[in-house]
Amino acid sequence: MIDKQLHIPLYYQLAQSIQKQIDSGDLKPGESLPTEREYSEKLNISRMTVRQALNQLVNNGYLYRVQGKGTFVAECKIEKPLTGITSFTEDMMARGLEPSSKLLHFELIPATQHIANHLQIKENSPVYEVKRIRLADDVPMAIEINYISANLVKGLTEKIVNQSIYAYMEDQLNLRIEQATQTIESSLAEPNEAQLLQISDGAPVMRIQRTAFLHDGTPAEYVLSAYRADRYKFTVHIHRK
Amino acid sequence: MIDKQLHIPLYYQLAQSIQKQIDSGDLKPGESLPTEREYSEKLNISRMTVRQALNQLVNNGYLYRVQGKGTFVAECKIEKPLTGITSFTEDMMARGLEPSSKLLHFELIPATQHIANHLQIKENSPVYEVKRIRLADDVPMAIEINYISANLVKGLTEKIVNQSIYAYMEDQLNLRIEQATQTIESSLAEPNEAQLLQISDGAPVMRIQRTAFLHDGTPAEYVLSAYRADRYKFTVHIHRK
DNA sequence: CTTCAAAATTGGTATAGACAACTGCATACC
DNA sequence: GGTATGCAGTTGTCTATACCAATTTTGAAG
Known part of the structure; x- marks a missing residue:
């Protein structure tokens, strides 16, 4: 015992x-x-x-x-543990689908003002830009672009990106994402997006803009994604206080 | 000290x-x-x-x-009174817009199987169906259909609906919504929806399906909404335990 | 100057013991 | 019978100390 x-x-x-x-x-x-x-x-x-x-x-x-x-x-808890931050991988697995991803682009770039704002770093600070297609059972589900401050997450490589960025951050760097703010909106696919997602031009997509934070409030990553609206639903559990 | x-x-x-x-x-x-x-x-x-x-x-x-x-x-708790369970009214006010609504339909109907499932009641139990257009600064933002079990929320009238259903439930019936599950997806507007929302046929809309629960887990309402995608963004704050 | 190892600092875990405050029950008393 | 007292058992608070683990600082070596 x-x-x-x-x-x-x-x-x-x-x-x-x-x-x-x-x-x-x-x-x-x-x-x-x-x-x-x-x-x-x-x-x-x-x-x-x-x-x-x-x-x-x-x-x-x-x-x-x-x-x-x-x-x-105590009596059974009503309030089940909680609202989760699900990564694409976890999310798809929970739906019984086999997640995978295809790296389109990986580069160390200077932060634009927009990116710098979200990551709370200075303009032109180095950030990794990772552009991937996310698939579930080999069907394209989303395009995802991650921006990660290179000063926070050092030594990111293509190899790591092809595995799991989160696992690398958590296990190797001890950076654990604790909070996130997401904005979800809906619009129509651009031609290049439509091609990548294998949907028709002008089909609806859900755009998710997400900033994820560490426990102390440091922004860890800024992510822009476009999900196929015909295949993807976004679910949130909410509770008061 | x-x-x-x-x-x-x-x-x-x-x-x-x-x-x-x-x-x-x-x-x-x-x-x-x-x-x-x-x-x-x-x-x-x-x-x-x-x-x-x-x-x-x-x-x-x-x-x-x-x-x-x-x-x-620690950083200030961002956790404003409600993390996420915002009524349309609160939501619009937070954005500095003047919310209003127009009642399209109000009726006591027997629950379909689908509705009964979500409210965890028996098929054909009486439920109120409330269909409204939600406006912000007099611009149509969403179509909302609420289903509320008549056994739980008794004595609902058109007058109350025109004011605030939540306020009635909380103040008069002491029913406080504590949790909710929302599913958000994106699709294209149906012709009748497009007309009500004053958008063009086939414009993108965000469909939100929401079930709200009381503290003990009893489903209180089931809501289907369609928001104009060109005007509405949906924001969520998430945190890990 | 840089690099690396040791030391100091800080929170994390664990011990053993003491007394306070509260509960429930048995006993003694009127 | 009803009440009061006391006692045993429980959690609540607090002390003093020791060592472990993670991090920063220091300092010596190169």
């Missing part, structure tokens, strides 16, 4: 373990948990560590405490 | 104190706080207690920590 040899925090192991018991139904809503001292003695860890584990679950709404009585499993 | 005589928890006093400094602007977003050890020594309280105070603020999103660097004030 808890392995002290593992270099995974003990409180985290315990929290996960309890969470599993809740999810699996071993612990039912309203039911009381073992006391903090019981956990502490049984698992041979300090009570403060137990509290840290429980705190995490209380904060996430899985448990609640009553002083003098004990700790209990 | 911290009074040990008071029988208010120390960590709570400290958290409140820091919170005030943030709210008053003494501590600005991105700025770093004193280190945990500094707080501990200056206030003569244990570092664990300082951490408990900081934890509270981190959990509430006012601070964030970076191991090895320090603790910082």
Whole structure:
């Protein structure tokens, strides 16, 4: 249940373990948990560590405490975890389609004023421009142009672009995208777009302009995309507060 | 700043104190706080207690920590009252336009299977169908058809519809919409739509299909809208947990 | 000057123990 | 019977300390 040899925090192991018991139904809503001292003695860890584990679950709404009585499993959460930032890859996989992409263009360019504005960098700072066609089950779905500040994401190569930019940023550079603002509008395809997307000239497309931010609010990328309107629907889940 | 005589928890006093400094602007977003050890020594309280105070603020999103660097004030929560669930009225007002609407149709009808599905009610249950044109500064922006379960929202009248359905639900019936799922797609206007929106036949429109839920997950309304693509952009803010 | 390694700094995890505040229950008292 | 007291058990707060992990700074070597 808890392995002290593992270099995974003990409180985290315990929290996960309890969470599993809740999810699996071993612990039912309203039911009381073992006391903090019981956990502490049984698992041979300090009570403060137990509290840290429980705190995490209380904060996430899985448990609640009553002083003098004990700790209990909360009623099922109504609010499911959340609105996700889905990448094209995740998005298509969720729809049961096989995502892929074809690189059209990859270049290090000086930022135009427009791009610089969105990335909050100086005009003419170096940015990578990555233009790709996104496919799902080998059918063209969208044209996507990414602009990424070269000072933030160093050492981007064609090879990485052909794999996953996000995975590179997250795993290698520890840059995790936490927020994004998207603007979605609809218009008609330009001739060159129509050709790339294999649709007829003047067919409707959805244009998405997106700026993605790191946890501290630094803009990480600016993306312009054009999706085939006949194949793509955009879904958002929203909740208040 | 911290009074040990008071029988208010120390960590709570400290958290409140820091919170005030943030709210008053003494501590600005991105700025770093004193280190945990500094707080501990200056206030003569244990570092664990300082951490408990900081934890509270981190959990509430006012601070964030970076191991090895320090603790910082988070960016202002962009999260305006509603992240995204904007009614047409609020939306247009936010854009500095004067919203209005024209009622085209108001009727109590039996739910079709499709509508019943979305509202999670039985087929042929009574639902209100409200069809309106939405205008901004007297320019047609969208056609909107609302379906609302008559068992949930009783006593809806033409008069109420001409004012605000949401205000009626919230103030009179205490039904507050907490969540919504929207699907946005793009297509071309049908002739009758084009006429109502005063756009040319076959011009692009954005179709939004939205189901709104109460806090307990009960579907409250199902809305189909068609927005003029030349006038309307749809913006979403997203953040990861 | 640059480069690289070591040291210092900072938050992250964990321990052991103490006392406070609250709950529930048993007991003693009137 | 009703009330008060006390006790045991629970979570809440707090201390003092230790070491780990990530980051920055320092300083020596080249």
